[in-house]
Structure formats: structure tokens, C-alpha cells
Amino acid sequence: MFSAFRRAAVPSLRQAQRLCARTEPRMSWGHMQLCSAASVTCRLLEDCLEISDAGTPMLFNYVWLRDHCRSASSYNSATHQRSLDTGSIELTVRPESSAVEGDQLVLTWPGGHVSKYSLSWLAEHSYEGRKKAAEQPRVLWNADVYQNASLSPAKWDTFMSCDDELKKFLQNYLLYGIAFVDDVPTTVEATEEVTRRVSLIRETTYGRMWSFTSDFSRGDTAYSQLALDRHTDTSYFQEPCGIQVFHCLRHEGTGGRTLLVDGFHAAEKLRQRSPESFELMCRVPVRHEYIESTDNHRNHMVGIGPVLSVYPWNNELYMIRYNNYDRSVINSIPHDAVRRWYVAHRELTAELRRPENELWVKLTPGKVIFIDNWRVLHGREAFSGLRQLCGCYLTRDDVLSAARCFGLQA
Numbered sequence: 001m002f003s004a005f006r007r008a009a010v011p012s013l014r015q016a017q018r019l020c021a022r023t024e025p026r027m028s029w030g031h032m033q034l035c036s037a038a039s040v041t042c043r044l045l046e047d048c049l050e051i052s053d054a055g056t057p058m059l060f061n062y063v064w065l066r067d068h069c070r071s072a073s074s075y076n077s078a079t080h081q082r083s084l085d086t087g088s089i090e091l092t093v094r095p096e097s098s099a100v101e102g103d104q105l106v107l108t109w110p111g112g113h114v115s116k117y118s119l120s121w122l123a124e125h126s127y128e129g130r131k132k133a134a135e136q137p138r139v140l141w142n143a144d145v146y147q148n149a150s151l152s153p154a155k156w157d158t159f160m161s162c163d164d165e166l167k168k169f170l171q172n173y174l175l176y177g178i179a180f181v182d183d184v185p186t187t188v189e190a191t192e193e194v195t196r197r198v199s200l201i202r203e204t205t206y207g208r209m210w211s212f213t214s215d216f217s218r219g220d221t222a223y224s225q226l227a228l229d230r231h232t233d234t235s236y237f238q239e240p241c242g243i244q245v246f247h248c249l250r251h252e253g254t255g256g257r258t259l260l261v262d263g264f265h266a267a268e269k270l271r272q273r274s275p276e277s278f279e280l281m282c283r284v285p286v287r288h289e290y291i292e293s294t295d296n297h298r299n300h301m302v303g304i305g306p307v308l309s310v311y312p313w314n315n316e317l318y319m320i321r322y323n324n325y326d327r328s329v330i331n332s333i334p335h336d337a338v339r340r341w342y343v344a345h346r347e348l349t350a351e352l353r354r355p356e357n358e359l360w361v362k363l364t365p366g367k368v369i370f371i372d373n374w375r376v377l378h379g380r381e382a383f384s385g386l387r388q389l390c391g392c393y394l395t396r397d398d399v400l401s402a403a404r405c406f407g408l409q410a
Ligand SMILES: C[N+](C)(C)CCCC[C@H](N)C(=O)O
Pocket: 206, 210, 212, 220, 221, 222, 231, 232, 233, 234, 235, 323, 325, 326
């Protein structure tokens, strides 16, 4: 059930050989310089530097190498910002000499400038390495996997005071896309405090903190007692909200359980079972819309993007945008593509609807849930009686930044 993407710093030999084969005709072997230290060999080829460590070559473009020089005149290590003007690098630049000294690659450029790079830094940032690495490690889950993981929820007191508890919470959140804090006082204020402990609140048309019942105060089905099928929120934003927080402050009635489904687990199943359908879900941009016209609120939001988004260099999923209520007119693809799109969408929907993928939880007063709205879909069962839910959205960048500051990979 682990994500298909793993951290691995080096390319396979075959992959590396393919890369070399592609560049071979452009190499000028006569002018090649060779330098080596211990097991590392580096060669100045015609248009790139090749570093081999135990037979696994990595290629570095010369302009890239000059651009990533970390010398004091090129890079401000106090602010972690580039000082060098990339626009002034000769596009035909090529080092005059290279050497491996200890764990460093040393290049001397025409004009005498010297650049030093640690070999581990180069290995970490080589394309060959990034291609095989996960940007974010995740545990993909169905209901059994999640339940068997027996993750303990954070507790309000320790969560608010202890950084280790916050770090553990963030690690769970990153791996599973959901995380809980228990024993939170049942007020909007305490809910705000618990979210502020994690990050910044993203204000939207629904407010900063929102608190709602089934009173149809807004022109959206969420403000009713009806069931809601699994979906991601704010799919009609150009950048959908990163994190959704819910706290059920009270419920006197029946039903109203929350449904959670790992969208990436379903999408990976689709990728395995039907690669062309997966491709189509990644490639075709669709429109989502939120049109509200009530006495107190006028809104018209439009968000355009594919159902599934993957990073182009490693094909890792980073966002699912799935909301059948808010999906708008499809009018940007020819009719045979429309037919194939519906087939692909049906296949994804079937994965998302498998009962074994459904995690049902009853949100009770005191239990706050954080949901990765780019990954985990939520829904709810129809309910009766008074049910008051409060919560907010969080800015994704700031949550991930908080996690990275704890040394977590996000
Ligand atoms: C969460 N809160 C009740 C404030 C808003 C609900 C937004 C509902 C909308 N259909 C969407 O999916 O984005």
C-alpha cells in the first residue's frame, strides 16, 4: 500500500546508459578531461559534465553548473538567494578544468572563477536522482490499512504546548492526508487556536472561521441535511484550498457521519489498471464553478485544471480535483475525447466508490480533523436534527513549510 514513488538517489544503470546513448553523438572525446578521486569519476564532455559513482552516471549542463555556483559572489548563503545574474552567463560556457578534491567537485571557469560543489549535493539534485525520488513520501490507504495503522490522535493539551507532539501530528498528516486532535474545547475560538498552532488560516467567501448548520444560509448543498458524496472542496478555485479543518460542535439527531477516501490510493489503482484513463484524467483540464446569488452573497468562481495533477519529472501525484457537484460544462475537447473522458472518469469513480476504500468516522464534539484537500476526499451521510459544524481552510504552503521546519519531507 505504499506509494509507488520512493526516494532513491541514483538512476538505474540501464537508465543511465540510455541517457549516455542519447548524448553520445554530441560528445567530443578528443577534448575530454578526466578526473577522479576514490570511486568518483568526472568527465568534461562537449556540453555537459558527467559524474560517475560506481557506474551510475549523472549529467550536469554547464550553464546549470555556473548558475548553481555557491561561491560568495554568486550566492548569498545568509539569505539562501542567488546573487549571480543568470542572464549574464555565456550560454556556451564550459569549464577550463575540473577536479575532485575530497568530497567536492572543483570547476575553474574561463576568466578564473572557481566553483565548488559537494558531491552529495550534486547527487541529490541531479535529474537522474530526482526522477526516481518521491517529493513527498505517503502511505496510501483503504479503510483497513488506515485502521490497522492504529495512529493515535494528538491531544489538545500536549498538542498546544509540545513541539514533538505537533511534529508527530504533521508527520501523520503528511503520510496519510488526515490527522486528528482530540479533547479540543467545543468552541469556534478553541478550533481557531488549534488550527493556528499548525498554520495560517485561508480566508474565503465562507469567512475566516466558519460555523454552519443546515439553514441554507448559503447557496450550497453543504448547508442542508442532505448526504454529500465524496468530493474535494473549492475545486472552483484556480488553486483549491490545501487543508480543510472540521469540528462538529454539536449534533442532536441521527446520521451525519463523515466519509473519507484516499484519492491518491484510488488514482494509483487507476494508473495500474488503466494507464490510458489515468493519462486522460491528468491531461484534460476541466472547469469547476461556484455561482451564488442570494440576498447576502454574490459569487462567481471559476477554477480550471485536470482531475489528477502529476509532477512531470517523476509522475508523482500531487493533486486530485474531484467534485461532481461543482464540475461545470466540459467544452474544451472534441467529442471522441469527451467519450473517452467519461469512461476514464467512470473508472476513477468506481475506484473511489469501492466500499473497502471508505473510511467512515463520526465527528464528535472535541474531535478536530485536518484533511489534505488535495488528496483525501470527504463526504457526509444525511442527518436529522441540529448539527453545527465549524472549521476553516488552511494555506497549504504554510502547513508544508511548518512541516519542513521540523525536518520532515514535505
Ligand atoms: C466548508 N464550507 C461549509 C464552508 C463550505 C462548503 C463549500 C461547498 C462547496 N460545494 C465546495 O465543495 O467547495
